[in-house]
Amino acid sequence: MGAEVRTENITKSFGRQNIWQNVTLTIPPGEVSLMVGPSGTGKSVFLKCLIGLLMPEQGHIYIDGTDITTCSNKELYEIRKLFGVLFQDGALFGSMDLFDNVAFPLREHTKKNESEIKRIVMEKLELVGLLGAENKLPGEISGGMRKRAGLARALVLDPQIILVDEPDSGLDPVRTTYISQLFLDINAQIDATFLIVSHNINLARTVPDNIGMLFRRNLVMFGPREVLLTSDEPVVKQFLNGRMIGPIGMSEEKDEAQMAQEQAMVEAGHHAGGVEEVEGIVPQMKAAPGMPPRQAIKRRQDRVREIMHTLPHAAQVAIQNDLDSSAEDDDDRTEVLPAYEGSGGSHRGYDDGGYDEGVTTPHKHL
Numbered sequence: 625m626g627a628e629v630r631t632e633n634i635t636k637s638f639g640r641q642n643i644w645q646n647v648t649l650t651i652p653p654g655e656v657s658l659m660v661g662p663s664g665t666g667k668s669v670f671l672k673c674l675i676g677l678l679m680p681e682q683g684h685i686y687i688d689g690t691d692i693t694t695c696s697n698k699e700l701y702e703i704r705k706l707f708g709v710l711f712q713d714g715a716l717f718g719s720m721d722l723f724d725n726v727a728f729p730l731r732e733h734t735k736k737n738e739s740e741i742k743r744i745v746m747e748k749l750e751l752v753g754l755l756g757a758e759n760k761l762p763g764e765i766s767g768g769m770r771k772r773a774g775l776a777r778a779l780v781l782d783p784q785i786i787l788v789d790e791p792d793s794g795l796d797p798v799r800t801t802y803i804s805q806l807f808l809d810i811n812a813q814i815d816a817t818f819l820i821v822s823h824n825i826n827l828a829r830t831v832p833d834n835i836g837m838l839f840r841r842n843l844v845m846f847g848p849r850e851v852l853l854t855s856d857e858p859v860v861k862q863f864l865n866g867r868m869i870g871p872i873g874m875s876e877e878k879d880e881a882q883m884a885q886e887q888a889m890v891e892a893g894h895h896a897g898g899v900e901e902v903e904g905i906v907p908q909m910k911a912a913p914g915m916p917p918r919q920a921i922k923r924r925q926d927r928v929r930e931i932m933h934t935l936p937h938a939a940q941v942a943i944q945n946d947l948d949s950s951a952e953d954d955d956d957r958t959e960v961l962p963a964y965e966g967s968g969g970s971h972r973g974y975d976d977g978g979y980d981e982g983v984t985t986p987h988k989h990l
């Protein structure tokens with residue numbers, strides 16, 4: 625199973641510009657997590673902090689139990705080997721063919737001989753569907769292929785944690801779904817911890833086990849996918865539906881006057897953008913047929929069962945429905961189980977704010 629990533633109250637600024645503050649979360653090992661947030665909210669900065677390329681001014685980051693904000697450079701070097709990182713543009717060397725690009729980390733960081741390197745490179749290229757393209761230069765292939773080559777390179781050192789920055793950038797919606805499928809398939813095969821950052825709504829709705837959101841220098845929430853996808857937070861609803869109406873503005877957050885003006889526009893019949901309101905949860909994508917089952921699914925079910933009582937009611941109902949339907953799959957029963965009726969509306973924890981066993985809701989009122 626992949627390694628755990630945990631941040632404790634981290635704050636990052638550049639000079640006088642604060643990017644985000646007091647971010648506390650635990651990324652469950654072996655599961656696929658996603659961080660969303662409008663452009664410029666510091667998602668890439670967050671990833672860079674996790675691999676120790678940037679250092680937060682405050683707080684701690686524990687990777688597989690080691691605090692990388694206080695460890696030695698030698699320890700940090702070792703910790704970095706746990707990561708595979710897929711940067712936004714694939715970050716391939718333009719003058720090297722795909723084989724040499726994917727082989728690069730093996731030649732840099734290991735003493736493996738060329739026949740071992742060849743075996744590993746070909747295995748990873750096969751995993752991402754690029755067998756046969758090994759002699760192509762990055763400039764000769766499509767953006768989607770470049771991303772898959774970047775992913776193959778991120779996999780060669782057998783990472784326990786895979787960080788992915790904006791996998792959909794430059795890709796059409798179909799290619800974005802293909803690469804998302806690949807993440808789930810790879811998760812099924814190697815059980816690594818995934819953290820993807822993206823502002824892609826489809827990806828958020830269908831791919832991850834857990835979702836977090838950065839907005840206005842804060843982590844709005846982080847927890848099981850059902851929490852964010854059923855959230856009534858205006859900023860979350862606006863984001864998930866791609867609308868102009870809501871707290872997120874053109875460049876930064878809006879003021880009250882602008883929000884009122886826009887609301888009046890919509891009431892007068894102006895289209896707020898986005899598509900029709902999508903409510904609730906669509907099913908999560910699965911690993912492709914022929915893949916081993918994702919071990920993350922069972923682990924997550926057990927984990928979520930434990931914290932369920934701390935979650936908001938709508939999320940509890942969605943989780944229970946999911947548990948019921950997967951129990952049906954297991955038993956191969958055809959009867960429909962009765963819908964979960966909740967706990968009479970009493971749910972503790974969520975409204976208290978604060979960090980509560982895996983769900984972070986520190987800034988409820990946006």
Ligand SMILES: Nc1ncnc2c1ncn2[C@@H]1O[C@H](COP(=O)(O)OP(=O)(O)O)[C@@H](O)[C@H]1O
Pocket residue numbers: 638643661662663664665666667668669670
């Ligand atoms: N190395 C840096 N030095 C100074 N400012 C930076 C640096 N990296 C990022 N920033 C600033 O941090 C903010 C968040 O950037 P980023 O993490 O790239 O946002 P996102 O990935 O969410 O779109 C931006 O305002 C950006 O200009």
Ligand SMILES: [Mg+2]
Pocket residue numbers: 667668669789790
């Ligand atoms: Mg970014």
